[in-house]
Amino acid sequence: MAALLLADQPVLALTVRPPWSQFLAAGIKRVENRTWEPPRGWRGRLVIHAGVRLDYRGFWFGARLGYRVDEDEVARGEYLAVADLADVHRPGPDCVADCAGWGEADCFHWVLSGTRRITSVEGRGRQKLFVPPPDVRELALAA
Ligand SMILES: [Zn+2]
Structure with a gap:
């Protein structure tokens, strides 16, 4: 039941x-x-x-691609942006150009x-996809 309701939501986080x-x-x-x-x-x-916890591998990975982020300035525990989820696929023929740099094999x-x-809003993270708080949802729908 929960999964069904989740899949009906226009905005998820x-x-x-x-x-x-x-x-x-x-x-x-x-590509996530x-x-x-x-x-x-x-x-x-x-x-x-x-999220709040850093993934140090990401700093190294980004720097390797030419994107440096300062550990002390990175946003943590905030809603930051909205995107349209356009496609989900396994690595292979459906891959787009960006998969080459960022996509992982497994x-x-x-x-x-x-x-x-979006205007950043503080909040706690969750596992998997989840329904964001109402104010964040409104920001996402208006963005
Ligand atoms: Zn891909």
């Missing part, structure tokens, strides 16, 4: 560990790697929430388009 969240919010990274797919083929507006590639910033 995803917590991403910094600095990956920062790369997504800036529109630099347009997950070991799972959205429930029932969900597509819609995906709000990027920056993950589903979530392809984001039209990423835009």
Whole structure:
């Protein structure tokens, strides 16, 4: 039942560990790697929430691609941006150009388009896809 209701939502949020969240919010990274797919083929507006815990591998990875983020300045525990989830696929023939730089071999590639910033709102992260707070949802729908 919960999965059905989730899949009916036009706006869902995803917590991403910094600095990956920062790369997504800036529109630099347009492919998010997950070991799972959205429930029932969900597509819609995906709000990027920056988690609190850092993933240090991301700093190294970003720098390797020419994107440096300062550890002390990266947003944490905030809703940052909204994007349209355009496609989800396994690595292979469906891959887009951005998959080459950011896509991981053992993950589903979530392809984001039209990423835009929203007024940042503090909030706690969650596991998997979740319904964001009403104010964030409104910002995402208006963005
Ligand atoms: Zn791909």
